[in-house]
Amino acid sequence: xxxxxxxxxxxxxxxxxxxxxxxxxxxxxxxxxxxxxxxxxxxxxxxxxxxxxxxxxxxxxx
Amino acid sequence: xxxxxxxxxxxxxxxxxxxxxxxxxxxxxxxxxxxxxxxxxxxxxxxxxxxxxxxxxxxxxxxxxxxxxxxxxxxxxxxxxxxxxxxxxxxxxxxxxxxxxxxxxxxxxxxxxxxxxxxxxxxxxxxxxxxxxxxxxxxxxxxxxxxxxxxxxxxxxxxxxxxxxxxxxxxxxxxxxxxxxxxxxxxxxxxxxxxxxxxxxxxxxxxxxxxxxxxxxxxxxxxxxxxxxxxxxxxxxxxxxxxxxxxxxxxxxxxxxxxxxxxxxxxxxxxxxxxxxxxxxxxxxxxxxxxxxxxxxxxxxxxxxxxxxxxxxxxxxxxxxxxxxxxxxxxxxxxxxxxxxxxxxxxxxxxxxxxxxxxxxxxxxxxxxxxxxxxxxxxxxxxxxxxxxxxxxxxxxxxxxxxxxxxxxxxxxxxxxxxxxxxxxxxxxxxxxxxxxxxxxxxxxxxxxxxxxxxxxxxxxxxxxxxxxxxxxxxxxxxxxxxxxxxxxxxx
Numbered sequence: 001x002x003x004x005x006x007x008x009x010x011x012x013x014x015x016x017x018x019x020x021x022x023x024x025x026x027x028x029x030x031x032x033x034x035x036x037x038x039x040x041x042x043x044x045x046x047x048x049x050x051x052x053x054x055x056x057x058x059x060x061x062x
Numbered sequence: 063x064x065x066x067x068x069x070x071x072x073x074x075x076x077x078x079x080x081x082x083x084x085x086x087x088x089x090x091x092x093x094x095x096x097x098x099x100x101x102x103x104x105x106x107x108x109x110x111x112x113x114x115x116x117x118x119x120x121x122x123x124x125x126x127x128x129x130x131x132x133x134x135x136x137x138x139x140x141x142x143x144x145x146x147x148x149x150x151x152x153x154x155x156x157x158x159x160x161x162x163x164x165x166x167x168x169x170x171x172x173x174x175x176x177x178x179x180x181x182x183x184x185x186x187x188x189x190x191x192x193x194x195x196x197x198x199x200x201x202x203x204x205x206x207x208x209x210x211x212x213x214x215x216x217x218x219x220x221x222x223x224x225x226x227x228x229x230x231x232x233x234x235x236x237x238x239x240x241x242x243x244x245x246x247x248x249x250x251x252x253x254x255x256x257x258x259x260x261x262x263x264x265x266x267x268x269x270x271x272x273x274x275x276x277x278x279x280x281x282x283x284x285x286x287x288x289x290x291x292x293x294x295x296x297x298x299x300x301x302x303x304x305x306x307x308x309x310x311x312x313x314x315x316x317x318x319x320x321x322x323x324x325x326x327x328x329x330x331x332x333x334x335x336x337x338x339x340x341x342x343x344x345x346x347x348x349x350x351x352x353x354x355x356x357x358x359x360x361x362x363x364x365x366x367x368x369x370x371x372x373x374x375x376x377x378x379x380x381x382x383x384x385x386x387x388x389x390x391x392x393x394x395x396x397x398x399x400x401x402x403x404x405x406x407x408x409x410x411x412x413x414x415x416x417x418x419x420x421x422x423x424x425x426x427x428x429x430x431x432x433x434x435x436x437x438x439x440x441x442x443x444x445x446x447x448x449x450x451x452x453x454x455x456x457x458x459x460x461x462x463x464x465x466x467x468x469x470x471x472x473x474x475x476x477x478x479x480x481x482x483x484x485x486x487x488x489x490x491x492x493x494x495x496x497x498x499x500x501x502x503x504x505x506x507x508x509x510x511x512x513x514x515x516x517x518x519x520x521x522x523x524x525x526x527x528x529x530x531x532x533x534x535x536x537x538x539x540x541x542x543x544x545x546x547x548x549x550x551x552x553x554x
Contacts, residue, residue, distance in 0.1 A: 011149065018302060019298055024289055024290035025291070027288055029280075033272075033276075034276075036134065036289050043144065045336070047144040047145045048333070048336050051149075054149075055328045
């Protein structure tokens with residue numbers, strides 16, 4: 001499990017950021033899309049980057 | 063309507079051709095039929111995993127739920143899946159693949175039986191998995207029926223679409239096995255992802271563009287543009303647990319084992335979040351737009367909103383093509399589920415109790431007949447069950463999530479014991495049944511009415527039962543553990 005610390009913190013943070021309660025009742029459209037929906041689309045993109053980092057840094061050698 | 067059906071028929075013929083074409087590569091062994099002799103590469107694995115996971119739930123269920131609850135549905139299931147699903151693939155996929163290759167596993171039943179040295183535990187898990195798969199199969203079977211009914215304007219009854227879907231899936235799974243299923247899923251994944259986007263583009267175009275369409279929603283149903291109007295914070299948080307169900311889906315487990323090697327998992331893990339967003343965004347948005355364009359759909363009837371929008375806005379040929387996209391999403395799951403049922407029965411029951419005597423051909427035949435039988439049961443149930451696709455999906459997934467600690471413990475926790483595994487399995491299923499009966503007539507049920515989804519309680523109970531049961535019993539024998547946790551092995 002060595003070296004898991006920062007990645008585990010990053011994953012936990014990513015899970016926490018899923019709850020975007022700060023604009024849970026915000027009716028604004030940002031770039032033509034409801035603010036919360038745009039946030040969650042960006043969240044998916046960030047998740048892909050995070051998975052890339054996970055695979056690159058924690059994949060078993062050999 | 064004739065043109066629509068011709069286009070749909072052409073697509074189904076193409077699909078059968080691809081799947082049956084893969085039969086030429088069939089090597090005549092059980093391992094080839096169930097696991098394609100572990101030869102599937104990264105792109106095909108991505109296609110088969112993604113196609114298997116995205117089902118009628120992601121198209122008809124998502125749009126139907128968004129019809130009532132708005133854009134927040136994307137956060138409930140899509141963005142939560144974007145993190146949790148690839149993480150589960152990362153933590154379990156390569157380990158399970160390695161153990162499967164080393165010890166010859168085909169199903170979770172093989173793994174659990176061997177890990178804890180208990181035949182009865184494996185059989186109990188088999189029963190639990192089949193029980194949980196039935197509502198999941200229902201989603202697909204009903205989805206096919208709804209699609210054909212709506213696309214023909216009600217001329218074709220729902221049961222006909224459901225039966226047609228089951229028949230086509232059985233034919234190509236029967237002939238192609240795991241390889242045929244993987245090929246068909248890869249094709250269908252491309253089809254439903256592209257056509258989902260196309261459906262969104264066509265509908266939004268007819269509504270005068272995205273801005274005009276959303277302006278109308280803001281004027282008539284502003285509640286659908288803010289998640290907070292229909293979704294409580296605790297509900298959002300507990301939905302994050304639902305995608306853990308992929309740890310226990312027998313059809314995904316089977317596809318993990320078809321991988322060529324461990325590195326094959328890397329592409330699916332990284333690409334998954336983007337794929338989930340690409341499929342769910344059009345579905346959720348079409349559901350929201352449908353609430354103002356096709357108002358008045360009550361309860362489960364909203365599952366048909368996506369197909370109604372397609373029928374109302376696209377021409378005949380395009381309607382057929384877009385309906386083929388919905389069929390593709392449905393069939394790409396039903397086929398893997400049928401294959402998984404077949405392998406669970408063949409390996410988990412026939413091979414285990416009857417030994418190798420029946421022979422590989424008879425084994426495969428029995429597995430196929432079992433899958434056909436369970437699909438038949440799902441078809442019959444689809445005639446009487448009238449719950450929404452989204453709700454049925456959540457119930458099925460919640461049960462699988464409750465069993466996730468069992469699979470994680472099998473490959474990650476040395477101290478997990480047979481007693482702990484039994485406690486986990488029994489608790490998970492008892493909690494699932496209790497909550498199912500409690501909420502059957504109350505679609506929006508949450509624990510204590512505060513927004514907490516039953517899945518959170520089920521998971522907490524089953525995980526606690528696993529830990530307590532394990533710590534109160536004797537640790538597993540060192541020689542058994544050595545087969546699962548070799549000292550020199552480096553894993554994620």
